[in-house]
Amino acid sequence: MRVLSGIQPSGRLHIGNYFGAMRQHLQLQAQHESFYFIADYHALTSSPAPDAIAQRTVDVTLDYLALGLDTEKTVFWRQSDMPEVTELTWLLSCVTPMHLLQKCVSYKDKIAQGLGANHGLFAYPVLQAADILIFQSNLVPVGADQKQHIEVTRDIAMRFNNAYGEVFTLPEDYIIESVAVVPGVDGRKMSKSYGNTIEIFEPEKSMKNKIMRIVTDSTPVESPKDPEKCNIFAMLKLVASPEELAQWEQRYRNGGMGYGEVKKRLAELMIDYFRPFRQKRTELERNPDVVDAVLRKGAERARAAAIPTLLKARQAVGLGAKR
Numbered sequence: 363m364r365v366l367s368g369i370q371p372s373g374r375l376h377i378g379n380y381f382g383a384m385r386q387h388l389q390l391q392a393q394h395e396s397f398y399f400i401a402d403y404h405a406l407t408s409s410p411a412p413d414a415i416a417q418r419t420v421d422v423t424l425d426y427l428a429l430g431l432d433t434e435k436t437v438f439w440r441q442s443d444m445p446e447v448t449e450l451t452w453l454l455s456c457v458t459p460m461h462l463l464q465k466c467v468s469y470k471d472k473i474a475q476g477l478g479a480n481h482g483l484f485a486y487p488v489l490q491a492a493d494i495l496i497f498q499s500n501l502v503p504v505g506a507d508q509k510q511h512i513e514v515t516r517d518i519a520m521r522f523n524n525a526y527g528e529v530f531t532l533p534e535d536y537i538i539e540s541v542a543v544v545p546g547v548d549g550r551k552m553s554k555s556y557g558n559t560i561e562i563f564e565p566e567k568s569m570k571n572k573i574m575r576i577v578t579d580s581t582p583v584e585s586p587k588d589p590e591k592c593n594i595f596a597m598l599k600l601v602a603s604p605e606e607l608a609q610w611e612q613r614y615r616n617g618g619m620g621y622g623e624v625k626k627r628l629a630e631l632m633i634d635y636f637r638p639f640r641q642k643r644t645e646l647e648r649n650p651d652v653v654d655a656v657l658r659k660g661a662e663r664a665r666a667a668a669i670p671t672l673l674k675a676r677q678a679v680g681l682g683a684k685r
Contacts, residue, residue: 365394365536366499368401368441368490371418372408375425376559377632378544378552381600386503388430390536396436397497397664398426400657403441403448404490407472407483423653425562428643437667439660441493446665446672450492453675457521458488462514475555491515496668498531509535526678529671544600545593549577560632563640570629573597578621589614594624601631 367387369379390396400422405415419440431438441447463469466487473479494502494515502512512535519530543551546558553559560572576594581587589595589611598610610627613619646652676682 363394363500364397364497365390365501365503366397366399366494366497366533367503368399368404368493369422370401370405371415371422372405372410373418373554374421374559374561374563376552376554376561377600377636378546378559380429380562381544382505383503384426384429390503391432391436394501397499397667398431398436398438399493399660399664400440401493404486407480407486408477409480419657420653423656424643424646427646427652427656428563428639430639433656433660437660437663438656439664440657443657443661444664444668446668447489447492447496450496450672450675451489453679454491454495454518454522455485455488456679457525458491458518459521462517463487466514467510487511487514488518491518494533495519495530496671497664498671499533500531501536502533503536505537509537522675522678526675529675529678545576545596547572547576549593562636563643566633566637566640569633569636573629573632574622574625576625583620584617586617587614587619592621592624594621594628598624598628598631601628601635 367383369375369383375384387396387398400419402415402419405418410418423438426438427433463484468487469484472483477483490511491514494512495518502515504512512533516532519532523529546552546556547560548556548558550556550558560569564572576597578592578594579587592614595610595614599607602610610624
């Protein structure tokens with residue numbers, strides 16, 4: 363099975379990115395033919411500074427490599443290094459009805475968060491469909507809240523296939539159920555747009571300070587507490603052993619425990635969890651050529667896999683073979 367996913371270089375990656383998606387990506391590479399890319403075209407919808415998007419692309423590459431991406435097993439590339447995807451986007455745009463894009467909730471959510479209403483933001487589901495369809499992808503890992511993206515891609519693919527013949531594989535969503543939401547320091551879903559993140563590779567002292575600031579309720583120390591309603595316990599589930607987690611759960615319910623004690627232990631576990639990855643990233647940073655080499659090789663492999671699909675789509679619509 364061919365698995366595809368992309369991540370935007372919109373800022374330093376945080377532990378919500380890791381436990382919510384990246385960890386699953388890295389696990390899937392051992393089981394499937396994996397294609398993962400840095401979605402820098404998509405990142406342009408929020409108008410980042412040119413220098414910022416370039417540096418963030420380097421950072422995302424280093425992060426994935428440090429966390430265990432195997433570039434022998436996995437095709438990993440920068441979206442903008444593959445012009446075939448933008449050509450396919452236009453072909454798909456010509457069969458995509460306006461009402462399909464108008465019903466996409468992601469556009470409305472981004473506008474509500476203050477992003478400017480530009481055409482790229484409105485039409486990005488078509489680019490996303492091209493990302494998926496050009497590789498004849500079978501599975502696309504997404505959170506339950508992103509299922510609509512795959513439904514739109516399937517709709518576009520079916521419209522194209524109905525008009526021009528069977529060109530594209532219809533992808534299936536691979537819903538990531540293990541961790542739906544990682545809370546941020548303010549209790550909301552961890553997100554760069556909320557400014558409530560804990561970065562994967564930020565200094566250990568800074569990581570500890572942020573964890574100690576995580577919002578909790580005002581239940582007195584002596585009173586029993588509901589672990590399932592606690593942001594600290596939700597994050598403890600990510601890094602504590604089942605045995606230790608059971609002990610903390612009992613202490614919550616018995617009372618006599620302050621949140622500060624749990625925060626200190628969470629900080630220890632979180633720092634220990636990411637320490638070997640942080641060391642690996644430091645080693646990678648000493649070789650500035652590694653990122654270019656990885657992305658160049660990945661783009662070559664990605665284009666080799668994508669070009670046959672683009673040629674098939676061009677011929678289907680009557681443009682003929684591309685020279």
